[in-house]
Amino acid sequence: MSGAAMVELDRATALRLLSSAVVGRIVFTQNALPAIRPVNHLVDEDLIIIRSHAAAALMSSVDRVVAYEADHFDPGSHAASWSVVATGILRAVTDPAAIVRYERLLRPWVAKTMDQILQIEPRLITGFSLNGADADG
Amino acid sequence: MSGAAMVELDRATALRLLSSAVVGRIVFTQNALPAIRPVNHLVDEDLIIIRSHAAAALMSSVDRVVAYEADHFDPGSHAASWSVVATGILRAVTDPAAIVRYERLLRPWVAKTMDQILQIEPRLITGFSLNGADADG
Numbered sequence: 001m002s003g004a005a006m007v008e009l010d011r012a013t014a015l016r017l018l019s020s021a022v023v024g025r026i027v028f029t030q031n032a033l034p035a036i037r038p039v040n041h042l043v044d045e046d047l048i049i050i051r052s053h054a055a056a057a058l059m060s061s062v063d064r065v066v067a068y069e070a071d072h073f074d075p076g077s078h079a080a081s082w083s084v085v086a087t088g089i090l091r092a093v094t095d096p097a098a099i100v101r102y103e104r105l106l107r108p109w110v111a112k113t114m115d116q117i118l119q120i121e122p123r124l125i126t127g128f129s130l131n132g133a134d135a136d137g
Numbered sequence: 138m139s140g141a142a143m144v145e146l147d148r149a150t151a152l153r154l155l156s157s158a159v160v161g162r163i164v165f166t167q168n169a170l171p172a173i174r175p176v177n178h179l180v181d182e183d184l185i186i187i188r189s190h191a192a193a194a195l196m197s198s199v200d201r202v203v204a205y206e207a208d209h210f211d212p213g214s215h216a217a218s219w220s221v222v223a224t225g226i227l228r229a230v231t232d233p234a235a236i237v238r239y240e241r242l243l244r245p246w247v248a249k250t251m252d253q254i255l256q257i258e259p260r261l262i263t264g265f266s267l268n269g270a271d272a273d274g
Contacts, residue, residue: 003248023210027164027171034164034171034204038220067171073160078246083175109215109267111140130246 004078004130014084014127017070019043024070026050028061028090041068042106047121048086049093049102051114058090059116066090068120084127086120093117141215141267151221151264154207156180161207163187163257165198165227178205179243184258185223186230186239188251195227196253203227205257221264223257230254
């Protein structure tokens, strides 16, 4: 058997890698089924900040537990590949000053009104990186 | 407001993009909470094939509905960015000939025994690509 070794990340390293990524994927439940949407994000202290809009399916998960994942995989070289998953409650940001600040710092990629600022308060952050020989080695 | 336009993908284009990606993320429910794991995959006809192992949390979702997501985002140029989500039942592959074939074609990246071959039979495949001006434009 070949393949790279999975090395567990500590919380600080996992948060740093998550901060370094601009895109992640929010995982939630929609009509009792698993759902996932890619979004761009901002890490502010321990909070993951994303933007959404009132009609989004995601909005039904506000005040519920969601997962947020970011990763980097290089098929050519498995080293330096990593994945981080943060799990926590999704909350609407309601403080007007925070909304203004996040709207300035986090520009949506898609041409859609993204008038909702949401934050995930991670209770659990897990992650791994890959080290060692490539699978083909 | 700026940002790229989201263009919905048809099923054939979505499957082709999914096939072009080597990594995706399987989304499932674990202890009633949303869970996600990055894995490498193979698209065989309409089936998404992944490998797992008997002790994996994912195994409790066999015969249940899961989502599978792959994407490509280029922060420098939002054009050519896309995301595809396939939703369907996760099944264990039990046909010995199929197991041998998939084990040969799909090599796990991680140095772990991956003795379970699973397939997702997508009932729903959705996706979008980004076109147009960048968010900073």
